[in-house]
Amino acid sequence: MNLEFSQEELVFQQEIRQWMTANVPEDIRCCIAAGAMPNKEMQQRWERLLGRQGWLVSTWPKQYGGPGWTATQRYIFDLERAKAGAPPTSPFGVAMVGPVLYTFASAEQKDRWLPGITSGETLWCQGYSEPNAGSDLASLKTRAERQGDHYLINGQKIWTTQAHWADMMFCLVRTDTTAKAQKGISFLLIDMKTPGIEVRPIYSIDGHHHLNEVYFTDVKVPVENLVGQEGMGWTIAKFLLTHERTTIAGVADLHYEIGRLKRAMRETPGYPLGGNAARRIAMLEIELMALEYTNFRTVAGTDEGRPFGPESSGLKIKGTELQQRVSQAMVELGGLMSLPWDNEEAVGNLVFNRATRRYNFLRACTIYGGSNEIQKNVLAKMLLGL
Amino acid sequence: MDFKLPENTTMIADTAKRYLKDNYSFDTYRKQLAEARHINDSRWHTMKELGWFGLPFPESLGGYQGSLLDVAMIVRELGASLCLDPYVDLIVAPGKLLEFIQTPASLALLANIIEGNGRIACALYDQHAGYQAEVPSPILSRNRLSGQKHLVPDGGCADHYLVTVRDANALAIVLLPASFCHIERYRALDGSRVASLTFDDVEIDDDMILSRGAGATDALSRLIDYLRALDCARMYGAVQALYQNTLEYAKTRKQFGVAIGSFQVIQHYLVDMFIDLQQLESMLLMVLVKADQQEESERARATSAAKIYYAEWAVRIAQMGIQIHGGVGVTEELNIGHYFRQITHGALSHGNGDFHVDRFISLATEHAA
Numbered sequence: 001m002n003l004e005f006s007q008e009e010l011v012f013q014q015e016i017r018q019w020m021t022a023n024v025p026e027d028i029r030c031c032i033a034a035g036a037m038p039n040k041e042m043q044q045r046w047e048r049l050l051g052r053q054g055w056l057v058s059t060w061p062k063q064y065g066g067p068g069w070t071a072t073q074r075y076i077f078d079l080e081r082a083k084a085g086a087p088p089t090s091p092f093g094v095a096m097v098g099p100v101l102y103t104f105a106s107a108e109q110k111d112r113w114l115p116g117i118t119s120g121e122t123l124w125c126q127g128y129s130e131p132n133a134g135s136d137l138a139s140l141k142t143r144a145e146r147q148g149d150h151y152l153i154n155g156q157k158i159w160t161t162q163a164h165w166a167d168m169m170f171c172l173v174r175t176d177t178t179a180k181a182q183k184g185i186s187f188l189l190i191d192m193k194t195p196g197i198e199v200r201p202i203y204s205i206d207g208h209h210h211l212n213e214v215y216f217t218d219v220k221v222p223v224e225n226l227v228g229q230e231g232m233g234w235t236i237a238k239f240l241l242t243h244e245r246t247t248i249a250g251v252a253d254l255h256y257e258i259g260r261l262k263r264a265m266r267e268t269p270g271y272p273l274g275g276n277a278a279r280r281i282a283m284l285e286i287e288l289m290a291l292e293y294t295n296f297r298t299v300a301g302t303d304e305g306r307p308f309g310p311e312s313s314g315l316k317i318k319g320t321e322l323q324q325r326v327s328q329a330m331v332e333l334g335g336l337m338s339l340p341w342d343n344e345e346a347v348g349n350l351v352f353n354r355a356t357r358r359y360n361f362l363r364a365c366t367i368y369g370g371s372n373e374i375q376k377n378v379l380a381k382m383l384l385g386l
Numbered sequence: 387m388d389f390k391l392p393e394n395t396t397m398i399a400d401t402a403k404r405y406l407k408d409n410y411s412f413d414t415y416r417k418q419l420a421e422a423r424h425i426n427d428s429r430w431h432t433m434k435e436l437g438w439f440g441l442p443f444p445e446s447l448g449g450y451q452g453s454l455l456d457v458a459m460i461v462r463e464l465g466a467s468l469c470l471d472p473y474v475d476l477i478v479a480p481g482k483l484l485e486f487i488q489t490p491a492s493l494a495l496l497a498n499i500i501e502g503n504g505r506i507a508c509a510l511y512d513q514h515a516g517y518q519a520e521v522p523s524p525i526l527s528r529n530r531l532s533g534q535k536h537l538v539p540d541g542g543c544a545d546h547y548l549v550t551v552r553d554a555n556a557l558a559i560v561l562l563p564a565s566f567c568h569i570e571r572y573r574a575l576d577g578s579r580v581a582s583l584t585f586d587d588v589e590i591d592d593d594m595i596l597s598r599g600a601g602a603t604d605a606l607s608r609l610i611d612y613l614r615a616l617d618c619a620r621m622y623g624a625v626q627a628l629y630q631n632t633l634e635y636a637k638t639r640k641q642f643g644v645a646i647g648s649f650q651v652i653q654h655y656l657v658d659m660f661i662d663l664q665q666l667e668s669m670l671l672m673v674l675v676k677a678d679q680q681e682e683s684e685r686a687r688a689t690s691a692a693k694i695y696y697a698e699w700a701v702r703i704a705q706m707g708i709q710i711h712g713g714v715g716v717t718e719e720l721n722i723g724h725y726f727r728q729i730t731h732g733a734l735s736h737g738n739g740d741f742h743v744d745r746f747i748s749l750a751t752e753h754a755a
Contacts, residue, residue, distance in 0.1 A: 001395075001455060002388045003675050072387065278747050286691045286746070293668035300387045314661040373654070380653035384633060384660060 003296075005076065013076045020084035023049060029085040033260070035354030037208065037361075038087050040123075040165045047089060047120035057094050057118050059246070064102045064110070065118035071246050071302035075295070082252035090162065092124040093117040097170040099243050100187065100236055104228045113168075113189065127157040127171030127190070127214060128237070134159075135374050137172070138181040138234065142216065144173035144188060146223070146230075151175070151188065153196075153219040159368070163199045163212035166192050172237060175230045185233035189225040196220070206361035207341070246299050248312055249319030251292045254326060258284055261330050264351040268337070277333050284326055291318050310382045313375040320365040320372065327362045330355035389671060391455070398452070399459035401436060406467040412721050415468045419577045424472050424541040433473060434502045442478050443485055447493055448500045454612060454678035458619035458670075465623030465732075468724055470577050472507075472541030474616055479539075480506040482612055483548055486605035487559065487597045495561070506561075507540035509549040509583055510610070517741045519550065519610055520603055526553040529590050531560065535583040542571055542579030548596070549583070550606060557606065558598040560590060576731035577724070607682065614689040614736045615677035621700045621732040622670045628707040628725040629659050635711055646710075655706055662699045669695045687749050690742040696732065697739030704729040 005013065028042050038046070050056040058074050060066030069077065081088070089095070098117045101110055116122030133140035142155025153173060163169065169190045176184035192199070196219035202211040228236060262281060265271050295315060302308055331338045334352025344350045366372045380386040391399070409429060418424060433439065442457045443449025461474060477499060484496040484506075498504040513536050514523040524533025531551060538547065547562045568584040597605060633656055636647035646652050669692045676688035704726045708715035715722045733739065 001391060001671065001675055003672065005387065278750075279743050282743055282746050282750070283694070286694050289672070289691050290665040290669050290695055293672045294665050296387055297389045297668055297671075300389050304390075311664070314664055318661060318665065376654045376657040377650070379657045379660065384647075384653070384656055386636065386647045386653050386656065 003293075005072070009072055009076060012073055013080060016077055016080040017084070019053070020080050020086065023053075024084045024086045025049075028087065032085045032087055035260070035351055035358055037210075043087060043090060043165075044120060044123065046086060049120075050089070051118060051120035054118075056089065056120050057098060059095065060098060060102065060118075064098075064114055071299045075246050075299045078247045078252045079255070082256045085256070088247075088253060090123070092126050092162065092166070092170075093122060095243075095245060096126060096240055097124050097168075097189075100170065100227060100240065103239065104187075104232070104236055108224070109189075109227065116167075122168055123162065123166045125160050125163045125166035125169050125192075127160060127169045129159045130156060131158050135371055137237070138185070140172055140174060140185065142171070142173050143177070144175050144186060144221070146175070150220045150222050151226070153188075153190070153216040153221055155216050157214040157216075158212075159202070160199075160212045160214050161210050161368075163192070163214050164201065164209070168192060169214070170227075172233045175233075179231065182234040183231050185237075186230045187227040187233040187236045188221055189227065190219070190221050194219050194221065204361065205363065206357040208357070208361070210361075243308070245308070245312060246295070246302065249291055249295050249315040250323055251288065251295050251319070254288050254291070254319075254322060257323075257326050257330070258288065260351065261326070261333070261355075264330075264349050265333065268349040268352075272335065273333055280329055280333070284322070284329060287322050287325070291315070291322060294318070310379055313370075313379050316369065317366075317372045317375050323365055324359075324362050327355060327359040331359045391459075395453070395456050395459055398441070398456050399463065402460045402463040403466075405432070405436065406463050406469055410467045410469050412468070412724075415470065415577075415721075415724070418470045419573075421542075422571065422579065423543045424470050424579050425476070425543055426471060429471055430502070433471070438473060439477050439502055440500045443481055443496065443500060447485065448497055453674075454615055455674045458616060458674050461616045461619040462623035465620035465728065466627040468577070468624070468721065468728060470579075472539065472578070474613070474620075475507055475539040475578070476505060476541050476544065478616065479508045479609065479613060480504070480548055483508055483559070483605060483609045484596075486608045487601065488605075489596060491593065492596050505543060505545040507538055507544035507547055507581075508609070509535035509538040509547040509562075510606070511538075512536050517737045519606060520557060522550040522552055522557070524549065524551040524585070526551045526558055526560065526590060526595075529592070530587050531562075531585055531590050532587050533585060537574065538581045538583055539574070539578055540581050542581075544581075547583060549585075550602075553595075553598055556599045557602045559596045559602045559605070561594050561596055562588075562590075574731060575734075576728045578731075608680065608685075610736055611677045611685050611689045614693050615673045617732045617735050618666075618670050618673055618692050618696050621696050621729050622666055624725045624728045624732070625666065625700045625703050626663060628704060628722060628729075629663055631722060632656070632659070632707045632710050652710060655710060659703045659706055662703055666696065666699055666703075683749065687746065690737075690746040690749065693737055693742045694739050694746065697734075697742070700729050701733050 028038055028046055031038055047056055054067050057066050058069060058077055062068040101113055128137060130140050130142060144151040144153050169192055171188045171190050172185050173188050174184050175186040196217045198215040200213045201209045202213060203209055204211055334355060337348035337352040338356045340346040340353055344353045437450055438460055440449040441452035445451045457478060481496050481499045484492040510519050512523045512534050515521055535549060545564050549560045549562045551558050551560055566585055566588045570582040572580060574580045636652055636656060637645055639646050673688050673692035677685055679685050707722050708726055711722050714720050
């Protein structure tokens with residue numbers, strides 16, 4: 001039993017910290033510190049910077065361009081990244097389609113698509129959900145008909161985060177309408193510039209545009225963009241659900257957020273709330289401590305070679321619940337300062353004002369990536385044998 | 387970081403688990419519950435033979451130099467089997483206090499405990515001081531002592547008490563023979579035997595005062611943090627057993643022609659319990675490492691955090707365990723309700739959640755990740 005990082009890990013932490021201090025661009029740091037979301041240019045500039053350093057795909061095996069870090073090192077990297085006020089990496093390329101490609105794709109496909117992800121050049125989005133296929137993903141209807149050397153795509157995707165930024169989409173499509181629901185699904189890579197694709201914005205309750213509807217009308221996708229075989233789409237989607245994600249709980253960013261809340265309270269002249277606010281923050285810190293040690297155990301287990309199993313669903317559930325609670329505390333402890341909507345500087349500290357937007361945004365985190373109820377269904381079946 | 391238990395610790399845990407499984411059933415517990423004296427001579431002897439008496443104490447004092455982690459493995463299993471044997475109350479607690487006091491007189495008493503000859507209990511709390519153990523109500527003045535102690539866990543059979551008292555403005559720890567006190571004995575929520583002590587103007591010889599001032603305060607503070615960590619270990623054992631029983635019940639109990647575990651609402655309750663249990667285990671490992679040190683600030687922060695977390699979530703799991711069992715969950719005949727009482731007791735011992743939130747806030751420093 002040892003709860004401390006090793007000497008080598010502390011040296012590694014120091015190196016990462018120094019690099020972050022010197023390299024996180026000032027405008028991005030300020031944007032995150034004020035509780036805003038980076039725009040596309042900022043996000044991509046930051047990811048390219050990490051790409052040049054060889055750190056963007058920090059979870060990947062060395063042979064595909066990863067830095068060859070242990071799970072503990074990756075965890076430390078994420079802590080230092082958050083502490084330095086840099087945004088988390090967009091998950092679609094690095095954490096989702098990348099691992100699918102190096103696990104299931106042909107050599108040609110790997111050569112073609114992986115370099116753009118490791119460098120941060122290609123931006124991806126995820127085409128999974130449809131208007132009538134949310135939690136019941138296997139009922140998706142977007143049709144891909146084989147016609148010679150291409151598939152013809154017709155249908156609609158929804159809740160597609162960053163589709164308006166993306167160069168590419170990885171997409172679940174139905175290639176066989178006669179097979180059992182799961183068996184007829186395939187995993188296809190689609191160039192977002194292909195004629196017949198229309199991206200329409202959905203504004204979410206934080207007032208911003210992250211989400212989209214994507215319409216496909218007779219969109220031609222070359223057959224070489226199929227990953228694995230036809231009908232393998234569901235297997236690939238399930239692989240992603242349990243793929244190792246040591247940072248899924250969001251511990252690093254939670255530390256940063258609670259720190260920001262405490263600082264904002266200190267730095268707001270005449271901040272009106274006393275004892276009860278301190279109690280509330282103490283409870284959040286203790287919840288975070290429990291989550292962090294659970295996360296540490298998973299990370300240490302990964303380094304001992306234990307596979308990252310369905311326990312990650314537990315981290316996702318607890319982590320997202322805590323993200324919501326922290327952002328809710330920030331809004332509620334802001335009081336009147338949290339109420340102006342389109343004039344951030346109108347009352348008091350704009351950190352509280354921005355928190356309102358973030359609180360609205362984060363209502364989605366217990367829904368996306370498999371709603372927490374779906375995660376619980378998975379756990380009940382796989383871990384509890386119910 | 388490394389969360390693997392040392393091999394030796396695993397052996398201690400396995401031995402404790404096996405011993406209690408073979409020798410302490412729910413029936414044994416229910417019989418013991420009705421008894422006024424909680425030392426069972428045969429089990430007490432075996433516990434000594436197993437090395438449990440010496441385990442928590444340094445080798446130089448005749449102990450086996452076990453860590454808090456080692457001791458907690460035994461206490462966890464005591465919790466899992468609802469065992470009422472006063473191992474913590476008559477061995478660990480008085481022994482650690484005497485070890486921390488660290489005077490020749492206290493160490494001689496400790497040697498006696500390790501030998502299995504002592505029947506000393508700690509009298510730390512009274513109703514006026516509440517959880518503020520460092521400012522006890524009984525007053526020692528010119529070698530005369532008056533006052534009361536409440537909820538003294540003594541297995542129903544202590545012959546001496548380590549009593550915390552106020553001497554002028556300092557804390558003092560006095561060794562008081564049972565014959566000096568009026569003793570009222572009763573059963574506590576968790577089934578353990580406890581006593582209220584009243585002493586009215588009794589005369590105290592100087593050699594009965596084992597410690598006074600800063601040394602006494604430090605020893606008491608270390609002891610209580612140590613016991614807080616053991617509270618968590620006992621609650622973890624209980625809450626894990628309760629969870630396992632509840633999961634088993636959900637798979638076998640049929641209503642509407644199917645196992646109730648096939649209903650999604652029950653599944654989600656059980657998943658919540660499972661996830662919270664994982665978090666409780668993480669907090670337990672954390673506190674067992676951090677409460678086992680002399681340096682106060684980190685120790686205090688860790689123990690308060692763990693106690694708060696257990697008061698919130700172990701209690702929640704225990705409540706859910708009863709809910710899923712339905713009517714049978716609220717009967718004396720089933721162990722679930724007994725686990726529930728033990729967990730409730732643990733959440734209120736050595737500071738409840740509210741007390742520890744206040745303590746945690748007063749300790750607050752910028753937490754460096």
